[in-house]
Amino acid sequence: MIVCTFNARTLASDASIEDLMVQARMIKYDIIGLTETRRHESHHAVFDTGEELFLGTCDKRGVGGVGVLVNTNLAKSIDSFECLTTRIGRLHLNRCGSLPAVSIFIVYTPTSHYDEREIEKFYMELEKFYKEDHTFYKIIVGDFNAKIGPRRSAEELHIGTHGLEWNEQGERLSEFIMSTKTIHGNSQF
Template sequence: MTICTYNARTLAPEASVEDLMMQAGKIMYDVIGLTETRRHHPLDAAYGSGEELFLGTCDSKGVGGVGALVNTHLEMNIDSYESLTTRIGRLRLKRRGSVPALTVFVAYAPTSDSGVCAVLPHIFNADTRR
C-alpha cells in the first residue's frame, strides 16, 4: 500500500481541487493525506475515475484543514472518513481478504504555533474511541 502526504496550501478554490486531481493521476498512490486545505466547507466527492476525496474544514482564521484522497481500487473498501479536529483526520479502510483493516491518520501541525505534544493526545484518544 502506498500512502503519500501533500501540503496543499489551499484547496478552497475549485481550480485547486481540479489541479490536485490532475496531478494525483500522474503518480501511483493508494491514499494521499492532505494538509492545510483551508476549506470553510467540507467536501466528500466521488469522481467518475473512481477516486474519492474527503476534505474537512479549517478554523475561523482560515488555518488548517485536513483530508484524504483515496485511489480507485480502494474506493469500495472505505469504511469512513472523519475530521476529528481542523488539524486531525481519520480514514478507516475495511478488511479485504488477507489485508487487515487499516486506519490512516492525517495530522497538520504547523511548527510555528503547535507542537507534536498538542496533536498526539488527540490521535491516541481518537483511535481508542469506538
C-alpha cells in the same frame, strides 16, 4: 499499499481540486493524505474514475484542514472518513481480500511559531485518538513540521537510520512515537 502525504496549501477552490486530481493521476498511489486544505466547508466527491475525495474544514483563522484522496482500487474498502479536529482526520478501511482493516490518520501539526501549549494540545489529542482506535493496523501520515535526523543511539529503534538533522519539533515527534510505541518510517521530501 502506497500511502503518500501532500501539503496542499489550499484546496478551497474547484480549480485547486482539479489541479490536485491532475497531479495525483501522474503518480502511483493508493491513498494521499492531504494537509493544509484551508476549506471553510467540508467536501466529499466521487469522480468518474472511481476515486474519492474527502476534505474537512479549517479553523476560524483559515488555518489547517485535512483530507484524503483514495484511489479507485481502494474506494470500495472505505468505511468512513472523519475529521476529529481541524488538524487530525481518520480514514477507516474495511478488510478487503488480502488487505486487512486499516485506520489512517492524517495530521497537520502546528509549526514551531505556535504557542507550546497549542502544540502540546495537538499531540495529546492525536495520542488520545490513536490509542482509542482499536484497528490493529494504524498508519499516521501528514505534515509534522518537524525534522527527525538519523538514529542517535541504539535505544532509538523507533527512528529510521536515514535523516539529516533534528529540530525541537522533531524531538517532540520522537516523544510521541515512543509514547505510542509506533515507528517513524524514513521521510522523503
